[in-house]
Amino acid sequence: MARMSYISSVERYQEYQTVIHDLLDSVLASLEDGVKKQQDNRYLIAQYPFLELQYCLDKNGVQLGNNVCFKRQYMKTLNNRGDSQDLSERPYFQGIQQQQHTRFTPPYISIATNHLCISAIKSLHASYGENRYLVIDVCLTQLIEFIMGDRTRATMTPFFKAGYGIIVSCLFILVLFLLGRVFGDIYSLLFVRSIENDPLEPFTIIIFITLALAIFDLGKTILEEEILMHKDIFRHSSTRRTITRFISTILIAVSIEALLTMFKAALGQSQYLLPAIYMMLAVVGLLIALAIYVYLGAKAETLLLSAQRNKKGH
Known part of the structure; x- marks a missing residue:
């Protein structure tokens, strides 16, 4: 059978939205700890196969450093890119400035991977003395398969x-x-x-x-x-x-x-x-x-x- 359709993915996201947000909160906490200790967080892909991209933004919404790509098939095109691009117009960045708790986007088609994905952004200002933000992009279909225990069958x-x-x-x-x-x-x-x-x-x-x-x-x-x-x-x-x-x-x-x-x-x-x-x-x-x-x-x-x-x- 084919992989989950976009309609099914969005329906499942709406059904398990609270569980998904709690899971992504814990993933962001793990990634944030890696940022503090200057560790490479790519080992997390073994535990969380739905992760696609990780990057940081400054207080003005400008990306700090290059993307960290978790997907091997996209590493050539997405790794070592993205530094200094202006993402201040993205809805998730504008939302995190108004409310400091973790923000999540509705499902959307990623320009980078052409997958249905969601993004989560978390403030890191307590660690750096100025507002910085950690962002992750996740593949929604694989995320739903993960939380429903459907990975092996997939x-x-x-x-x-x-x-x-x-x-x-x-x-x-x-x-x-x-x-x-x-x-x-x-x-x-x-x-x-x-x-x-x-x-x-x-x-x-x-x-x-x-x-x-x-x-x-x-x-x-x-x-x-x-x-x-x-x-x-x-x-x-x-x-x-x-x-x-x-x-x-x-x-x-x-x-x-x-x-x-x-x-x-x-x-x-x-x-x-x-x-x-x-x-x-x-x-x-x-x-x-x-x-x-x-x-x-x-x-x-x-x-x-x-x-x-x-x-x-x-």
Whole structure:
């Protein structure tokens, strides 16, 4: 599955904003201690993999020294840069001048890394005799994965994608095989033998087409749900969406097969009548069960979100 989308990241940030701010306060305290002792704080990346940049500002909002970049892939472009740039117009700097406690920006797209991030700024004036400020930029997606205990699963994502990719490839190969059989039968029907020899031959071709459609739809669902899209395993709606799509694929396939079986019965093969009726009843049962599942799942999630909002309000 893909990494967390920006909308999901912002929603999680709003949900856990207090926890995130407390965590960043503790990180700033650790970094501030390193600034006082002139220590290199890059070892913190092992503990806090969401850190991206660290830098200091003077009382006028001018950067003191170069950036300290925590991300290896950005060190060449961001390290040893930034000295003396004027950041006085940044909202977080203007806010920290008005209120001396730690300030946090809303989520924004970083110009430096093109990631969704937030910045935190803390005053260091007590240590230096004049106002100086310590600023850190953090990757919001990795920060949320960190606080939710989702780091290990996130690191395994490429392996999951590879496994699902192999499965999807096998399904698509099977679709190509079925389509090859379909084209061969159509050619044979049109140019080799007459339909009068076997009036049910077109229905056999339709069955192969239906199987190819169902398998293709199944492969597409796996590709979208498990490789291309982000699935938030902590939300019931993601699981409900996946199950709904899989059941819908099965419903379409069974419905078409039931219709074809009914046609066979109408053409004189009465032994197919009861199986067709049973399949139609199975389709109706699946539809009712799916409707109940979707309704109850949505209602349960609404109650859960309402309870969380009420808890925050208190």
